Amino acid sequence: xxxxxxxxxxxxxxxxxxxxxxxxxxxxxxxxxxxxxxxxxxxxxxxxxxxxxxxxxxxxxxxxxxxxxxxxxxxxxx
Amino acid sequence: xxxxxxxxxxxxxxxxxxxxxxxxxxxxxxxxxxxxxxxxxxxxxxxxxxxxxxxxxxxxxxxxxxxxxxxxxxxxxxxxxxxxxxxxxxxxxxxxxxxxxxxxxxxxxxxx
Amino acid sequence: xxxxxxxxxxxxxxxxxxxxxxxxxxxxxxxxxxxxxxxxxxxxxxxxxxxxxxxxxxxxxxxxxxxxxxxxxxxxxxxxxxxxxxxxxxxxxxxxxxxxxxxxxxxxxxxxxxxxxxxxxxxxxxxxxxxxxxxxxxxxxxxxxxxxxxxxxxxxxxxxxxxxxxxxxxxxxxxxxxxxxxxxxxxxxxxxxxxxxxxxxxxxxxxxxxxxxxxxxxxxxxxxxxxxxxxxxxxxxxxxxxxxxxxxxxxxxxxx
Numbered sequence: 001x002x003x004x005x006x007x008x009x010x011x012x013x014x015x016x017x018x019x020x021x022x023x024x025x026x027x028x029x030x031x032x033x034x035x036x037x038x039x040x041x042x043x044x045x046x047x048x049x050x051x052x053x054x055x056x057x058x059x060x061x062x063x064x065x066x067x068x069x070x071x072x073x074x075x076x077x078x
Numbered sequence: 079x080x081x082x083x084x085x086x087x088x089x090x091x092x093x094x095x096x097x098x099x100x101x102x103x104x105x106x107x108x109x110x111x112x113x114x115x116x117x118x119x120x121x122x123x124x125x126x127x128x129x130x131x132x133x134x135x136x137x138x139x140x141x142x143x144x145x146x147x148x149x150x151x152x153x154x155x156x157x158x159x160x161x162x163x164x165x166x167x168x169x170x171x172x173x174x175x176x177x178x179x180x181x182x183x184x185x186x187x188x189x190x
Numbered sequence: 191x192x193x194x195x196x197x198x199x200x201x202x203x204x205x206x207x208x209x210x211x212x213x214x215x216x217x218x219x220x221x222x223x224x225x226x227x228x229x230x231x232x233x234x235x236x237x238x239x240x241x242x243x244x245x246x247x248x249x250x251x252x253x254x255x256x257x258x259x260x261x262x263x264x265x266x267x268x269x270x271x272x273x274x275x276x277x278x279x280x281x282x283x284x285x286x287x288x289x290x291x292x293x294x295x296x297x298x299x300x301x302x303x304x305x306x307x308x309x310x311x312x313x314x315x316x317x318x319x320x321x322x323x324x325x326x327x328x329x330x331x332x333x334x335x336x337x338x339x340x341x342x343x344x345x346x347x348x349x350x351x352x353x354x355x356x357x358x359x360x361x362x363x364x365x366x367x368x369x370x371x372x373x374x375x376x377x378x379x380x381x382x383x384x385x386x387x388x389x390x391x392x393x394x395x396x397x398x399x400x401x402x403x404x405x406x407x408x409x410x411x412x413x414x415x416x417x418x419x420x421x422x423x424x425x426x427x428x429x430x431x432x433x434x435x436x437x438x439x440x441x442x443x444x445x446x
Contacts, residue, residue: 055161062157074146115376126368131360159361
């Protein structure tokens, strides 16, 4: 295969990781909301945990974005 | 009515009475935001920081020939800045719309 | 597709002008912007003409808008900011509001494709960059090098600054982008949605008996969204002006 086209295919595949991270973020916020609806007064106390979980999950998505961007924009030496 | 220049004391008097009728000064209450624009705001704030971080990193790469490290570090910085932005926004939002601390909590109905 | 929902945003030159090889034509977007400015100026000129102690209806609207934005600028930037920046913020607000409102009325002055100029990212981007540069210029002119405090929040461990300062720098530079995209995306998405759903009506009406009866549903939806768009037109102008105030406040009082 032409290495140039392989790069683009690889970048596309790497972007799947961002979608999967989206699932994870949705799970986190969905569970936080269902918990917050049950006990609204305790919800603000869990804000730090919420952000921490969001950051950890989204970081993995950002890694795959980094892979995609590197594949697209960094000239590779062969 | 052709009173182009009303007497100053009459205006002051009116202003005082209006302020009294309104309560403490002219309070401006921002209109409620629609949920869609709020979501767009959070997402835009987060995404914009990442894009700008990556672009700045790419620019550094371009001038210093340090590819791919500038892009990587810029992306991570942009990510951190995005989270900082979102946290700042959420804090401002939750102080503007505090949760009722007397709100009743629901009993957990799961069997565990 | 017969009715392309993107077509409403097409820019067509009305008076072709070319300056030094650059296309500087007077387009329908330019016309809409001029109309926005003209309408705002005309309205305020006419409404404030009597300047009566007991105002008529138009004057109440004009004074209400003035008071509303004045209060907002005062609340966010304090006494000093309101003196310096109120004209700027009020101009921005009126221009955005009038532009948004123009987009709500299809066809204008016999020109078929007048739209909200704020649905072009170049317009919102130019305004956001203007605000951004104003913040930088005013910040440095007023505070000198102390303006750099905006990147370094006080009361942290010295080692933390190693991480915080780059993050704050990126966060600062991301402002014009999110500022511009927010206004643009709201207006653009709103008008796109209107057009797409409105396109369902004739498609369903031509579709046969059951579909024809059901075509009332998107019709009602369009009317409801149209009402919502009027709210969005005001709200986004307000949000843009408010964020401008928040950013300008940083220029006056760096270090949060």
